[in-house]
Amino acid sequence: MSDDIRAKVxxxxxxxxxxxxxxxxxxxxxxxxxxxxxxQRSAEAVAELFRAENFDTVEIVSAAADGTAPAVIAHKSxxxxxPTVLLYAHHDVxxxxxxxxxxxPPWEPTERMTPAGARLYGRGAADDKAGIAAHLGALRVFGDDLPVSVTMFIEGEEEVGSDTLPALLKEHHDKLRADVIVIADSGNWDIGEPALTTSLRGLVRVDVEVRTLTHAVHSGMWGGLVPDSLIALSRLIASLHDDAGDVAxxxxxxxxxxxxxxPEERLRAESxxxxxxxxxxxxxxxxxLWTKPALSITGLDAPKVDGASNTLVASARAKISLRVAPGDTCANALKCLQAHLEAHVPWGAELTVTLVDTGEATRIDATGPAYDAARAAFEEAWNGVAPVDMGVGGSIPFIAEFxxxxxxxxxLVTGVEDPDTRAHGANEGLHLxxxxxxVLAEALLLRNLAAG
Structure with missing residues (x-):
């Protein structure tokens, strides 16, 4: 049967x-x-693909008052x-x-050969329209003789934070209830090495403003006495790491x-x-990369170097991105960050901290029959290579919602990406x-789940 499934894929x-x-x-x-x-057109195209596969029900839903962020829910018995298996992906990019x-061109899928093999380039070619395609491919292997019941849930706002996802899960809870949930929005350890993602860091983002003056003043007349906001902000930022580079x-x-x-050479190449x-x-x-907190400055508001006047800058802002380790909470991380900033802002400068967004970390206990079925399917699809239990340094907050x-x-958190996918960046590509x-691994997984 395995050979038949492989040939069908x-x-x-x-x-x-x-x-x-x-x-x-x-x-x-x-x-x-x-x-x-x-x-909206993307949601309708996805829904039409499910209708063509003779799904029992197909509907486009939204929890937003204006009908934006359309998601697709479809079911086939x-x-x-x-068992019932929920297959998740997202169609927004x-x-x-x-x-x-x-x-x-980012909107024209283009195949190019790379040293690692052929890739299909285009925005969403991997993240996450390939997740939709992988689900469809696995289902097409079985046609109308599915070994399990399947519910498709294709979200339309993952790339903007899934704000209405909790409402969707609550409103359609009975339709989405499943024994196994497969979330195809992660990746594999390397080309030729599959993985199950078992942990993801959370995220706390804040905007920090430091103000030392009510208005800019002449740097010669007041320099040496009045601190400028850029130096104050720089000192505050520098306090966030110790000399070894650990978050302090x-x-x-x-x-x-x-x-x-x-490996060191791989780390340098991929980073x-x-x-x-x-x-x-x-x-x-x-x-x-996976299980310790990390902190980055992802934006600064300050005068540009070109054309800057010779004045003390009254205020400066930075966006701080704090990745929260699995096992921690956003509430704790935000409290600790706020306390640190208040304790280390220098020279009596005024400090304003504004929360931008949060996303909880995830830690999955990947034991039990479903995970055994997945590992067996992956090892078979990758010709004897056992999957790695992998962490991800980035954040997918909606997993905690599920x-x-x-x-x-x-x-089960799976996916189509590899270390050179370049999701969110230019030249996003799918290793074909x-x-x-x-696709083969997911078809084998459905077979294995049906067998108990």
Whole structure:
């Protein structure tokens, strides 16, 4: 039967890819109000794909008062008594930004050969329209003889924070209830090495303003006595790390990471680090990337160097992005960050901290029959290579929403990405051979779940 499934995936792949390419051409950028109609068109295209597969029910839903952020819910019944599997992905995508940074048009899927194999480039080609295509491909292997009952949930606002997801989960709770939930929005450890994602860091973002003056003043007349806001802000930012580069905020949580080796040459190649850069922090590489807090300054408001006047700047702002370790909470991390900033703002400067957003960390106990079924499917699809239990340093806050809404379900976090996918950036690309293995693995997973 495994050989039959493998052959069927190979036979179906050209049509699966065509459907993926059609979705990539739709500019479903949820962050751009001017393209709201494209997000709606994307939802309708996804719904039509499910109708073509003879789903029992297909509906486009929204929890927003204006009907934006459309999600698609579809259901197809399997044999009586079979488990129900919820397959999640999202059809909205990130903005493409500067087209000049792309090697091919971002909305025209383009295949190019790389040293690692053929890739399909385009915005959403991986994140996460390939997740939709992988789900469809796995279902098409079985046609109308599904071994399990399947519910599709394709979200339309993941890239803008899934604000209405809790309301959707509550409103459609009975329709979405499942024994196993497969979330296809992560990735694999490497090309040729599958993974289950078992932890993700959370996120707390704040805007910090430091003010030392009511207005700018002459730097010669007042310099040496009056502190300027840029130096004050710089000193405050510098206090956030110790000399080793570890986050120096008291009260944050760190946890152990899986025993996974991340080779130095691979780390440098994938991170894009300049030659000679030294890594910051202490602990293993994967602990620093997955299970310890991390803090970055992702934006600054201050006068530009070109054309700057010779004055003391009255106020300056920074956006702080704090990644929260699994096992910690956003509430605790925000409290600790606020306390640190208040304790370290220098020279009596006025401090204003404004919360931008949060997203809870996730830690999954990946044990039990569903996880055994997944690991067996992955190992078979990757020809004997066992999957890694992988952490992710980034945040997918909606996973915590699913864990809270369906505490009895087994939640499997999988995906199509690899270390060179470049999701959210220019030249986002899908490794085509790896995508075929993802489709095969999901089909094998459905078979394994049906077998108990």
């Amino acid at each position: 190979t036979e179906l792949l050209p049509q699966i890819r065509k459907d993926l390419e059609d979705l990539v051409r739709i500019q479903s950028v949820s962050a751009d109000p001017a393209r709201a109609s494209e997000v 399997g044999p009586e008594g079979a 990130q903005p493409e930004n500067d087209h000049g940074e792309w090697d091919s 905020i008291d009260g944050l949580v760190s946890t152990p990471a899986a025993d996974v080796t991340y 894009g680090a300049v030659p000679g850069i030294e890594w910051i922090g202490t602990g293993s590489v994967v602990e620093r 864990l809270d809404a369906f505490p009895e379900a087994s939640v 051979a790896e995508f075929e293995r993802v």
